[in-house]
Amino acid sequence: MLQIEGWKRFLIWATCALGLLFALPNAFYSKVETYNDASDEGKEAKGWPTFLPSGLVNLGLDLRGGAHLLGEVKLAEVYTSRLESFWPEVRNALREERATIGAIRQQDGGEAKLRVRIGKPEAMDSAIKVVQTLARPVASFSGGMTDDIVVTAVGDNLIVTLSDAEKLATDDRTMAQSLEIIRRRVDEAGTREPTIQRQGTDRILIQVPGLGSAQELKDLIGTPALLTFQAVVGETSNPNGNAGIGNELVQAADNEKTYYILERAPVVTGEDLTDAQPAFDQNGRPAVNFRFNTSGAKKFGQYTTDNIGEPFAIVLDKQVISAPRIQSAITGGSGIITGDFDVTESTRLSTLLRAGSLPASLIFLEERTVGPELGQDSIDAGKTACIVGFGAVLIFMALSYGTFGIFANIALIINVGMIFGLLSMVGATLTLPGIAGIVLTIGMAVDANVLIFERIREELKTAKGPARAIELGYEKALSAITDANITTFLTATILFIMGAGPVKGFAVTLGLGIITSVFTAIFVTRIMVVIWFEWRKPKILEV
């Protein structure tokens, strides 16, 4: 007959209590938020008891406001520069075999290729062998070792490319480095709780709450900030001028018509910087002070000592910021970059230089910003809609099922509480579609109860008494409840796996809502019905 054992009753109520306990902090959102932000010592003064849970439902960017960026790292750029730096080694090795191979000349290789023309194409095989000896082993996919380069030949051209295993290893390094640099830059800017994640092979997701504009963020993380100090060979106004072997043509930042011919190999790079700070030069114009590490200071000191009176160029992201003449040897390891900056730019440049340069350029594929006001409006609207919808469902249920309807209503309130409890517990993110998911769950959660109540009504017509009808009602409705909820849960799972961003948030609340609504319908309302039944012992039952 209608019986639920004591320990089961305890377990059911304990589960409800636990769910509600975890939901509790959300009722005091701002208070708990300041509590969580406070340092360990300051926590007690914040008015939230330490023994209570303090997990909150994370609000998605569409609710709290903020910027969301999806960037793609141009991984192939790194292959090209890897091979570029490999060239001197290849050149030296081939030169030693000049007698058999003939004269060698680097060709324009195209992306991710090093192309060398050799004088005696008939000796290609030995040329390939020579270059192959330069290969270094890398771990391959299968676990064994393989070469990091692949050497092939087309006509009289010898082509060096990176092997797949090496590309994969390079990709991983590039991504790790990019993530690290972006994280440092965002942290330097002092924003709060940023999310910086790798997605797939070459993507990075950056979410910064509370930011009103993505432009600022993009300026900060989208700049490669590759700084080099290079020797100046000459100056020209011809953008297509021949720079000569080992040199390159670089445009001036402050004058579009001026091009500098620079030695390709830099004297020092930004990697040797230990610090950079915004400052002002002797004329009071914004500038950036920098300091080299020991090896950088040594290289720079040596170079300036040897080249007093010569100009050298400070190059940032393929633009010459300034090309001052070396007045005296700079051996102290520090210096100043002047240029056509304003204060914001000099501050940003120093931040970027401190954080380091990106290994490859980053382009943005997706950008979404929501202002905090709009987010707050959405929260308010969502709250109102929830309360009104909730109230309407409660009244409707009470009118339709009387006492049983009230039981279902209590269960529904517990249900919504438990959704919030679960969301806080798993640290899920609530988005605007997520709120819609909760509202939908409120509507659908009563379904399980409706199924049971309708079944009890039917059983009352045929069964032997109220107790038996209730029992049969629960028993027979169960198969429909399980089937119906499992199918909905399956679609929520697929949404969660396939969906992105806010849609995922919707899937989470929908899925959790199904779990809690089934729990409350088949356990919580049942226990209430049983207790009521034991207390009133009705002879005639009206549902």
Add this chain to the structure above:
Amino acid sequence: MRLRLVKEHTTFNFFKMWKMWIGVSAVFVVLSIVSTVIMGLNFGIDFKGGTTIRAESSMPVDVATYRAAIEPLGLGDISIAEVFDPSFRVDQHVAQIRIQAQEGQESIASDMVVRLEAVLQDIAPGITFPSVESVGPKVSGELIQSAALAVVIAIAVVLIYIWFRFEWQFAVGAVGALVHDIILTIGVFSALQIKFDLAIIAALLTIVGYSLNDTVVVFDRVRENLRRYKQKNLSDVLNLSINETLSRTVMTSVTTLLALTSLFVLGGDVIRGFVFAMIWGVLVGTYSSVFVASSTLLRLGVKRDWTKPSNTDGNQFANIDA
């Protein structure tokens, strides 16, 4: 006294005019497809790429002035629409501006947004931009693919689940109803040219879930009644089952619609399209579980010889103890 939306004992004959209902559904399905092919869907930037900017100003929005200001920038196809919502303040005027994806660009064009914001600030000082969203063509292509895949996988998974739990005829009936609901929803989005974005895909999948929920409840009762009334013919069993579950079907639809309507009216303009899709889906889903799913089942016929007597035997949930 109880509120009863459906009287206690109903004996509607749902199949008396099943040919008509199938006909009505078929006509609507065809209309939806025609509308989608001819008018197309009003794809949002999630699927088409491009930029949407929400502009908020204390001055009334004059679409023509906005357009005149933006056009010289040469950004291609732009659409400007004023947004209304009962929750707006009197001096709150919101416009939604959409710019197509710029040609030949793999990433999003950020200087364009800056220029556009600047010209709007000129004509409406004090204008703010509470939300700016840009999606590059590369991502939007992937989003379409994964969205379509999600819907297909959902239907496939459901088909397999119902097939395991019932018989293949039930699965075909349920999936027929689902496809019907999805096509009709897409059709209404095309006919009314409501913005179709990622959230709508979420709504579609929810409709899949809801419609299924309804269908499964009816089918569950059909299965039970098939075992109980071995002599009755199939159409009588189906009719009986639908009548028996009718009160529940209506109750659940009403509570769900109550909650959704409240969200539609009060939930703000940002998710109105999404909620509209779900309201429509609940209506269509309720209809289809009776008239499409059951009619299909009736046409296909079912095996009447259920060798296992218990209604929960033979499935993995047989031993669940509530």
